[in-house]
Amino acid sequence: MLNRFQNKWVGTVAALAALSIAVSGCTRPATDNSEESGGLVRIAVGVDPSYAPIFLADREGMFQAAGLDVQVIQTEGGAAGAQNVVAGTSELSGNADSTALSVMAANPSLRALGVFQESDRYFQVVLRNGVEPKSIKTLGVFPGIGLYFTNQYLASLGIDPATVTLVSTSPPEQPALLARGDIDGFLSFDPWVTQSVNTGGRVVATTGDFGAKYAQWIIASDNWLSANEETAGKVFKVISEASAIVNSDPARAATAIAASIQMDPTEAADRVTQIDFGGRGFTDDDVERANELVAFFRAQGKISADIDPSAVLLSGWFEQNAT
Known part of the structure; x- marks a missing residue:
């Protein structure tokens, strides 16, 4: 519950x-x-x-x-x-x-x-196991600061955000979407990060790693x-x-x-x-x-x-x- x-x-x-x-x-x-x-x-x-x-x-x-x-x-x-x-x-x-x-x-x-x-470091980047940052195709994103941080993360990788499919989600939806393979990753915070790590995801970065807070x-x-x-x-x-x-x-x-x-x-x-x-x-x-x-x-x-x-x-x- x-x-x-x-x-x-x-x-x-x-x-x-x-x-x-x-x-x-x-x-x-x-x-x-x-x-x-x-x-x-x-x-x-x-x-x-x-x-x-x-x-x-x-x-x-x-x-x-x-x-x-x-x-x-x-x-x-x-x-x-x-x-x-x-x-x-x-x-x-x-x-x-x-x-x-x-x-x-x-x-x-x-x-x-x-x-x-x-x-x-409160916001963290989670990717599905087997997905590398440079191979991201689909990301779950919630509006506002989630979109802002996602754009900054992709830019730090040299990836044009326009080349990545951004799926509008709420944070509680993200772990299930990741586990099903519907998205390659997302940028969010706990408890959703920990839930995803426990079901086949891994943390690859925090916002501080690409100069954001x-x-x-x-x-x-x-x-x-x-x-x-x-x-x-x-x-x-x-x-x-x-x-x-x-x-x-x-x-x-x-x-x-x-x-x-x-x-x-x-x-x-x-x-x-x-x-x-x-x-x-x-x-x-x-x-x-x-x-x-x-x-x-x-x-x-x-x-x-x-x-x-x-x-x-x-x-x-x-x-x-x-x-």
Whole structure:
């Protein structure tokens, strides 16, 4: 039987990938709910281990100890968190760079405050036994960041993506498709990677092997942030402190994850070791990567509105407010 994490794979997929859904779903300006919240800060998260620092801080009372009134709101992940901020039902959200940029394109009042986790190894390339990278003919691909990473991987091999048949899939479908020989491989994350390895597949690369990675950002509306900057900084500082605990004590993080999303602790501990947690401000590299994502998805027709990453990524904000 699939556990809750597996049943809600979109919590991670969408958090890292749901570009196409996000653009059409939210066009209303973010709501200024600073008066309505009364000091309450609602953080929208997905249902997967990538939100470990927030789960840990909530479970262990770290927000409360910092004098904060924080409520963690679980969503199906992906664009849903940022859409909560747009709707005014959350003050903050955690979103992958690809998803955040798509929502920002449709809602220009959203701002990214900084990074709270990133990884160049969470996504892995799996090929069917007997298939070599240079002989790939068919790949399973899910939309958004999955397509972006797949294109980057093929380009790193000197393969024109147009010469490879890309089969639209969801991550849960990929292991069965690979085992049947319907696809030569796919680029995805656990538990789907491990399932495929157990049924005749093998890992041949991680995104880091071809210079790719993703990051997750903390998102807020400009209106709320302008009235609550000190509070936002305190919340992000707690998330950063919790991130250090996750990095140093995966078992402790796994306990918080298991309690928050009913995931097996051993599985949770394994997942968090594939991710680098830690609060930090934006760098020139972050802005450059954001520009590359915008260019790619605009070429794919997934982002139509103008968006300038250097304007919506608040460089220097984290250093000034959350350290």
